[in-house]
Amino acid sequence: MGEKDSTAKQPHSEESESTPLDSKMNRRTFLKASTISAGVIGLGGIALSTGNSTTVVQNPTENLPATSNSDPFASQTVTLNINGKSYEVSVEPRDMLNNVLRDDLGLIGTKRPCNRGECGGCTVLIDGVAYMSCTYPAYRAAGHSITTVEGYNVPSSTESQILNALQLAWVQEDGGQCSGCQPGQIMSATALLLSNPNPTLDEIKAGMSGNLCRCGNYDGIIASIQLAAQNLQGGSA
Amino acid sequence: MSSKPQSSGLNNLDPNAKFNLVGNQAVTRRDIYAKVTGQRKYTPDIGPGDIGRSTMWYAGFLVAPHPHARVTSIDVSAAQAAGYVTLVESDLPVGALFGIGARAYPPLVSSEVLYPGQPVAAVAAPTANEVVDALNLIKVEYEQLPYVFDAQEALQASAPQLWPGGNVPGGGVGENGAVTSGTLTLNLGDVDTALANADVVYEDTFGTSIQQHFEIFPRGAVAYWSGGQLTVNASTQFAWAVQQQLAAYFAIPATDVRVSTSLGGYEDGGALGNGLGNKSTGEEYVLAAVLAQKIGAPVKFVHTRLTHARTTTNRWPLSATFRLGAMNDGTLVAIDGIYTANVGGRGGAQGADAVGDFYNAYNCPNMRFYSIPVTTDAYSNGAAMRSVGEEQGHFLMESAIDELAHKLNMDPVQFRLKNMRQAPNPVEPFANLPYTTIAQPQALQEAMQAFGWSNLWKGWGVPSSVNGTKRVGVGMCIQNASKGSPFPPSTSQVQVDPDGTVTVYIGLTDHGAGGNTTFPLIASEALGLTSMANVKLIQSDTMYTTNASVTAGSQSTHNSHSLLYAVEDLKNQWFPIVASKLNANANNLAFGNDTIYDTTNPSNSISFNDAAALLTSSIKGFGVWQIPFNVAYRSTGARFAQVEVDTETAVVHVISHTFALGLGRTIFYKGAIHQMMGGSVMGIGSAFFEELLNDPSQNVTVTPGFPSSGSWLNPNFHDYQIPTIYENPDSANVIPVENIDPTGPFGATGIGENCIIAADISFINALSNALGGYRFHKTPIRIEDVVEAIQWMNSNPNGASSTSSSTTS
Amino acid sequence: MSSNNEVPKFGLLTASTPAEAVSLLTQYGDQARIVSGGTDLLYTMKNGVTYKTPNYVVDISSLPLNYIKYDATDGLRIGATTPISAIATDPNIAQYYAVLSQAAATVAAPQIRNQATAAGDIIQDTWCWYLRNNYPCWQNGGNVCYGVLGDNRYYQSIFGGRLTFAVNPGDTPVAYFALNADVTVQGPNGTTNMPISQLLPGVAIVGGKVKENSLQHNEMVTEIHVPAPPANSVSSWYKVRARQSFDFALASAAAVLTMNGSTISAASLVLGGVDVAPHRATAAESYLVGQSLTTSTIQGAAAKAVEGATPLTTGTGNSFRVFLAQGAVSKALTLLQS
The missing domain is CATH 3.90.1170.50 (Aldehyde oxidase/xanthine dehydrogenase, a/b hammerhead)
Structure with a gap:
């Protein structure tokens, strides 16, 4: 039971109250925290880095060389190219791309419904191909082009153009109810339209068969994809 | 400042009324773009x-x-x-x-x-x-x-006693298994005499399994x-x-x-x-x-998937043994039902809602029900899952009713038309409460027509079509379920700022049902707005909003009725100011088409924003609404389905279904349609896939640090199977039936739970029709159960009566 | 047993050649396992399956083993780390090895197929719920098969077993069996070549551990080779599963028939998902030779294919999968009926 403060404070106060226990965080946590506070992402969801520049986050206490097999358990610093921007982050071997996107970079548009590779809700594109980020090792994503559901306004990117067409179609055709699975659905749909701009119903089902929707909104999803495909075909491209 | 009007003149109940936003098919889900671009934080x-x-x-x-x-x-x-x-x-x-x-x-x-x-x-x-x-x-x-999973076994004296006082929450079991307390007993007429005098008596037992919500986010x-x-x-x-x-x-x-x-x-x-x-x-x-x-x-x-599946709540397995009596002309004369609810390790007394559904759905002079909750080690906590036992109860009820119609060799639609509760003047029979509204027989008739039942139904056990190894059957059912019970008053507020911004404060949330659209839509319609562009929603936060009851029980739409009272209160503060500007009587003013106008001289009007600009500061209207206690709130509808089964692979596919549901009035059109479709898809899961399993192996020596016999098997999205896009029906025809409910905002009622209720049994009755009339006795019907049905059919080519007993007196 | 879904700490070892990977496996012994796509191993580690969770992982995903080569004489060569999706969409495989193309297309779900690899689909662990949930079974350090005693409906053999009765879950291995594929295995002393049936013997005891493949802990599959298809051969695949995506086979059938006009001159018929390894239906193969495909001969072959089945009668029992296996054979052969 916390001691009652005599001054009236809003429970939502921004006051921080670190205790010795909380400040006793381990080194890895500190590294991760420093990655965030160095301004890669504002946690309100606004990207602070722009263009294709690399945001280099220096660890003030030590540099961890990514040499192979010297300390197999060591974290390594990797560069991730996400939605056209570069991020350097420190990752443990066991860090999945999903943990890094969400917990370290604040890119929470990529969801984590099952964290077991069983629902597709965490789907991202890596070099245009759909993967479940919860079972994709983060270190392996280094140097590859990653697109998340936040990547809808990347200049001169076909992926981005398809992605946003889908997102707009999702509004028109009511593609989601609770919408928890929908970022993953839309990333799978983006991969589908990238390789097949005008899919048949059967091809849509095949392409979307790795994404569960607990609301059962599959008819809305199908209609949304069909509308986006139609809009992209008839569009200026 | 707070006021509590006895009635709201804003509640337009005219069935033919024209609205700007209510039922407007162009209205899109307000928060969906933020959600699908990854900006909304869960x-x-x-x-x-x-x-x-x-x-x-x-x-x-x-x-x-x-x-x-x-x-x-x-x-x-x-x-x-x-x-x-x-x-x-x-x-x-x-x-x-x-x-x-x-x-x-x-x-x-x-x-x-x-x-x-x-x-x-x-x-x-x-x-x-x-x-x-x-x-x-x-x-x-x-x-x-020692542990016990099965409810009937747990009722035996030799079973492990899991709680002090025994395995029946709040009660015990006496001699001959007669439950002494902790049960619900409802008795109407004289069931024993009616059964003795019935032309046909049909007795059977049905049961369901442990299911879990598996919400997409734990x-x-x-x-x-x-x-x-x-x-x-x-x-x-x-x-x-x-x-x-x-x-x-x-x-x-x-x-x-x-x-x-x-x-x-x-x-x-x-x-x-x-x-x-x-x-x-x-x-x-x-x-x-x-x-x-x-x-x-x-x-x-x-929660992780494992802890979510195994330590939160579950849909409890419910079984029932029925004796149903009918006359040869198809009149239902007796219903005798004993329900047993396996409520898990720590669930409480459950079962009343399923019983209530049966005595509401059918009009029968002699009815008697027992309901027994039983504690077991099978799972954590039997509780609500898109209804409180009613999803299970409808499977039990509509299995038995369908089979009774089969015994009578009567068209299942005709049997329901003859016996179901319907207009005019429907009354809940035990507490003698009048319904606020009922969609029957309209829902059943519309769905039957739209589905084309008379062309597709070929008789009991006779499939609609056979093409090689593919057999297609049709089936139907009705539903009659509670849509919320009288909760404490629901409250909300609506604020207008001088710049014309409207803010809706309501302590309800949106778990996918569309409340984030429905709530501002209701307020906006009451305010005469044609768009929600300047309407904000603040919801479900104890710091900014007030208690509007739980977002559950298909009652949020009903509970957002308080918004009409909030707008009424707002009007009382605002219209006197506007009246002096318009040189009109405040009592004659009304909202309409983005204006406030004089009803005695409609051309004397002011735009909504100009009227807001008359305010020197924001004003807020307070709404309180208490759902009346002396009436029955029921959601009624009918379902028809066409299901294909491959007799070589036992794979089942829902080809099409037609679902008519009384929803009072459609508020958020896209949301309502998609909920009706999506809930039915969830029903495919309940019918053919979903079951949370425990290991049935017995007495394997325990290895410390590892799971033992009787532990979990499938607490994850791969092995607890929910439908994928491939299981989605090829076509879905959902029909909202607008049976105005005078207690709902604009006559609307909630539909959330009713979108899944009875979906499973509509598909199962169709599968049964495809397989020679084989009667399935449990859910889910897994592929091995379909194999058994196919083998039964192959050895009973004439579709002889199934294992269930039936006597003709 | 972990109730969490995070991966326990592991040491990451990377190799640039198969020999180097094998040398790391030798160095770390039982402590290390290979990860290629990762969809199976990482899942197992998230489940915390005690005897399957390594402390070190040798990542071979960057080895130059992602390739599909087709030559009319030599046949098909697939590198170990080639994604399943590449096998499913390769035009040569579709043309000459339809059974393999179709089997690959039915693996799991699209995202999994993009990540899971050719060798991984062969040597993945069984999906038996008991192993996956860390019950102390034969494959997990114990001395009992819970599947025999408990819920054996979906993932236990209907053709018997030894110690473990869990079925091999893969789809593409069934096609490889039907196509008489062989695999190249890199070990500490170089490479060896073996028929796939030798790699997947059903139950193997390797280094005192009960396994379903015969690899030593310091061996890895580097390549799968499928001989050139016989002239005038046709092939097909059918997978029976309850859910049409994200589900393993309850029974599958891979058929390769060599035709002389409408007469079958040679038949290769293998069942999947019903035995501890892909199950060659020899009686059905013999039965088919000399016949043509008719409804009657298809039904005859389907019945022959499940001859000798010994479904479990303990626990839940699994005899319904005999029916499904018959159905899979019938469907696969019907697809070849012109």
Whole structure:
């Protein structure tokens, strides 16, 4: 039971109250925290880095060389190219791309419904191909082009153009109810339209068969994809 | 300032009324773009920056992999030595219990484990990864105890007694298995005499299985303290209940506890990622707060798939033995039903709703029901899952009714038309309450026509078509379910700013049902607006909104009726100001088409925004609405389905279905249509896939540190199967029937639960028709059950009567 | 047993050649396992399956083993780390090895097929719920098969077993069996070549551990070779599963028939998902030779294919999968009926 403060404070106060226990965080946590506070992402969801520049986050206490097999358990610093921007982050071997996107970079548009590779809700594109980020090792994503559901306004990117067409179609055709699975659905749909701009119903089902929707909104999803495909075909491209 | 008008003149109940937004097919879901671009934060998405902090800890449960065991030791020292924070029962206040009455339990147990997956410890670590490290450092030893999964076995005197006083919550079982208390007994007419005089008596037993919500996002919370004040951002359908629970637990005033759905408190804030009845209160909301207090940092406590499936709530298995009596002309003369609910290790008394559905759905002079809840080790806690037992109850009821029609060799539609409760003047028979509205027989007739039943139905056990190994059958059912019970008053507010901005404050949330659109839509329509562009929504946050009851029970639309009263109150403050501007009588003013106008001279009007500009400061209207107690709220509808089965592979596919449901009035059109379709898809899961399983092996020697016989098998999305896009029906025809309910806003009623209720049995009755009339006796019907049906059909080419008994007197 | 879904700490070892990978496996012994796509191993580690969770992982995903080569004489060569999706979409495989193309297309779900690899689909662990949930079974350090005693409906053999009765879950291995593929295995002393049936013997005891493949702990599959298809051969695949995506086979059938006009001159018929390894239906193969495909001969072959089945009668029992296996054979052969 916390001691009652005599001054009236809003429970939502921004006051921080670190205790010795909380400040006793381990080194890895500190590294991760420093990655965030160095301004890669504002946690309100606004990207602070722009263009294709690399945001280099220096660890003030030590540099961890990514040499192979010297300390197999060591974290390594990797560069991730996400939605056209570069991020350097420190990752443990066991860090999945999903943990890094969400917990370290604040890119929470990529969801984590099952964290077991069983629902597709965490789907991202890596070099245009759909993967479940919860079972994709983060270190392996280094140097590859990653697109998340936040990547809808990347200049001169076909992926981005398809992605946003889908997102707009999702509004028109009511593609989601609770919408928890929908970022993953839309990333799978983006991969589908990238390789097949005008899919048949059967091809849509095949392409979307790795994404569960607990609301059962599959008819809305199908209609949304069909509308986006139609809009992209008839569009200026 | 607050007012409570007795009636709202704003509630337009004209069935032919023209609206701007109500029922408008062009209205899109307000929060969907934010959600599909990754901008909307659900509870699991909340990071430290969202709550003004720089760090956040992560928490998880250690659960027992045994069905029934005594905890002999818990050693958390290694985890603590590694810098992690642990909780066991002794760290928690004595007497701080969860659950219902005699089945209340502590959120972590150090004594007796009653089901596989019961939490024995909780940990917190500075990163999500390290939660697993901390859990792996805790050593728990157990002594195995005899366990029982089956409800009938648990009623035997020799069964392990799981709670003091026996395995019937609140009661016991006397001689010959007669339940002495803790049961529900309803008796109308003279069932025994009616059965003795019936032309046909049909007796059979049906049952369902343990199911789980498997919400796309698991339940969870982010908790943090500022001095003595606690904030919990929770994925909850009922922020006020969580607030009360936390205040009681920490013995602090409720005003020192803020609970919000997701981040809450800002426009369209609430986002749950499904609720389905599983997200009202929960242990982790409290434990996150305890850990946050101990650590001095925010703690995020989100269930994993395993702990979500096994330690939160479940849809309880319900079985029923029926004796139904009918005359040769198809008149239903007697219903005798004994329901047994397996409520799990810590569920309370359940079963009344399923019974209520039967006596509401059918008009029968002689009815008698018993309902027995039984505690077992099978799972955690039998509770609501998109209805409170009614989904199960409809399977039981509509299996038996269908088979009775089969015994009578009567068209199943004709049997329902003859016996179901319908207009005019429907009355709930036991408490003698008049219905507020009923959609029957309109729903059944419209659905039958749209489906083309008369062309597709070829008779009992005769499929509509056979093409090689593919057989197609058709089936139908009706539904009559509760749509919410009289909860305490629901409250809300509507504010208008001088710049014309409208803000709707309502303590309901949106777990996928579309409330984030429905609530502002109702207020906007009442305000005469043609667009919601300048309407904001603040919802489900105990700091900014007031209690509007739980977002559950298909009653949120009903409960948002308070918005009409809030607009009424707003009008009373605003119209006198506008009246002087228009030189009109305030009593003659009305909202309409983005204006306020004089009803005696409609050309004398002022635009909504200009009228707002007359205000010197914002004004807020307060609405209170109490659902009347002396009437019956029922949701009624009918379903028809066409199902294909391949007799070589036993794979079943729903080709099409038609679903007509009374919803009073369509408010948010796209949302209503998609809920009706989506709930039916969830019903495909219930019919053919979903069952939470325990290991049936017996008496394998226990290996310490590993799961034992009787532990879980499929607590994940791969093995607890829900429908994929391939299981989606090829076509779905959903028909909203607008049976105006005078107690609902604009005559509307809620539909959430009713979108899944009876879906499974409509598909199952169609499958039965495809397979020679084979009667399935349980859900889910897994592929092995379909194989059995095919083999039965192959050896009974004439579709002889199934295993169930039937006597003709 | 972890109730968490995070991966326990592991040491990451990377190799640039198969020999180097094998040398790391030799060096770390039982402590290390290979990860290629990772969809199976990482899942197992998230489940905390005690005897399957390594402390070290040798990542071979960057080895130059992602390739599909087709030559009319030599046949098909698939590198170990080639994604399943590449096998499913390769035009040569579709043309000459339809059974393999179709089997690959039915693996799991699209995202999994993009990540899971050719060798991984062969040597993945069984999906038996008991192993996956860390019950102390034969494959997990114990001395009992829970599947025999408990819920054996979906993932236990209907053709018997030894110690473990869990079925091999893969789809593409069934096609490889039907196509008489062989595999190249890199060991500490170089490479060896073996028929796939030798790699997947059903139950193997290797280094005192009960396994379903015969690899030593310091061996890895580097390549799968499928001989050139016989002239005038046709092939097909059918997978029976309850859910049409994200589900393993309850029974599958891979058929390769060599035709002389409408007469079958040679038949290769293998069942999947019903035995501890892909199950060659020899009686059905003999039965088919000399016949043409008619409804009657298809039914005859389907019945022959399940001759000798010994479904479990303990626990839940699994005889319904005899029916499904018959159905899979019938469907696969019907697809070849012109």
